[in-house]
Amino acid sequence: MSKFCIFCGNKPENKNKEHIIPQWLSKHTNRFHKVCEFGESVTTAKIPFSALTFPACTKCNDTFGKLEAAVKPILLDLMDSKPLDATQISLLLDWFDKIRVGLWLSELTLSKKVDKIDPKFHINDRLGQKDRVLIIERLQDVGEGLAFVGTNSPLFVEMPSAFALIINDFVFVNASEYGLVSNKLGFPQFRKMQFTTDRNAQILDIGMGRHKTTHPVVSDYNASPTRTLIYQPMFRGVPEYAASKEFTTPYVLNHSLNYDTGTGGIFIQRGDNQIKYLDADKKISLAPRSQHSDRVYQIIQEVFKLQNHILSSRVDIDSGTKLQSAFWRNMIGQNNMLIAAYQKTLARQK
Numbered sequence: 001m002s003k004f005c006i007f008c009g010n011k012p013e014n015k016n017k018e019h020i021i022p023q024w025l026s027k028h029t030n031r032f033h034k035v036c037e038f039g040e041s042v043t044t045a046k047i048p049f050s051a052l053t054f055p056a057c058t059k060c061n062d063t064f065g066k067l068e069a070a071v072k073p074i075l076l077d078l079m080d081s082k083p084l085d086a087t088q089i090s091l092l093l094d095w096f097d098k099i100r101v102g103l104w105l106s107e108l109t110l111s112k113k114v115d116k117i118d119p120k121f122h123i124n125d126r127l128g129q130k131d132r133v134l135i136i137e138r139l140q141d142v143g144e145g146l147a148f149v150g151t152n153s154p155l156f157v158e159m160p161s162a163f164a165l166i167i168n169d170f171v172f173v174n175a176s177e178y179g180l181v182s183n184k185l186g187f188p189q190f191r192k193m194q195f196t197t198d199r200n201a202q203i204l205d206i207g208m209g210r211h212k213t214t215h216p217v218v219s220d221y222n223a224s225p226t227r228t229l230i231y232q233p234m235f236r237g238v239p240e241y242a243a244s245k246e247f248t249t250p251y252v253l254n255h256s257l258n259y260d261t262g263t264g265g266i267f268i269q270r271g272d273n274q275i276k277y278l279d280a281d282k283k284i285s286l287a288p289r290s291q292h293s294d295r296v297y298q299i300i301q302e303v304f305k306l307q308n309h310i311l312s313s314r315v316d317i318d319s320g321t322k323l324q325s326a327f328w329r330n331m332i333g334q335n336n337m338l339i340a341a342y343q344k345t346l347a348r349q350k
Ligand SMILES: [Zn+2]
Pocket: 005, 006, 007, 008, 009, 010, 012, 013, 056, 057, 060
């Protein structure tokens, strides 16, 4: 595959192999030797989970091995309806960052786009930098299984903002971007990012927060008994946040898991639309009530919709040149085509 370490992006020292989808998980779901589905963009790739690996430095691999070891019991407890605390949920969100960026780097490499887009953000640079969302749903009567969704869209390849991971009967939709939830959770307001002449450049423009929560937090994701919504504002990726008046407020300090590392607190919506801040000493069960397995086709469409929503709500796509604007509009159009294709699949199922 590629020549860089998936974690630090440098030439791997004492080269090692990292499984993008951890071995314990593909073994747990009985998928280790089975081929993983990448979707339409790389139809030629027939790779079993066991071979979906990236080079990594031994040192980096050891560091991330600790995250993996810590998250395994957390994820298993979650799926066993056992309660988790805010620190455990934050670690779980770190893990989803790791998987999402890992799958993005795989997609870039497998679709041979790695030369076109400089993957300047490796897992180290992406972990815990931006606001995060985790949406948990559960399906009835599905057996063992492991799949990922949404990583094959041209938009995800440009901007790895949202994907879904299906583990047995659980579906996890994970998303991350600057200001994705901060604005609605009372944290400092992130205005839409503007383009510069370098199309990947982002200008962060931040204003004072409203110091209260507002529903809905993310587009049209309402709370329901069959859905758990988890939000975490993150400001680790904001340069010099500790010196800014927007961040040094009692509200931000009182709703942060670790202010010094730019780690916001955990907010949860379950059952009703009330947004609850999870106090550090409290535990909560995240497993929602299960629903008909056909729902999975809608969830897949919602992942592509969410990618479109994140782009258009967080980035001012008309702030650059006409060419830039056309480029991003085309990405949205291609996602709409994927949504329509899944809509047809859904119609056929009925
Ligand atoms: Zn490394």
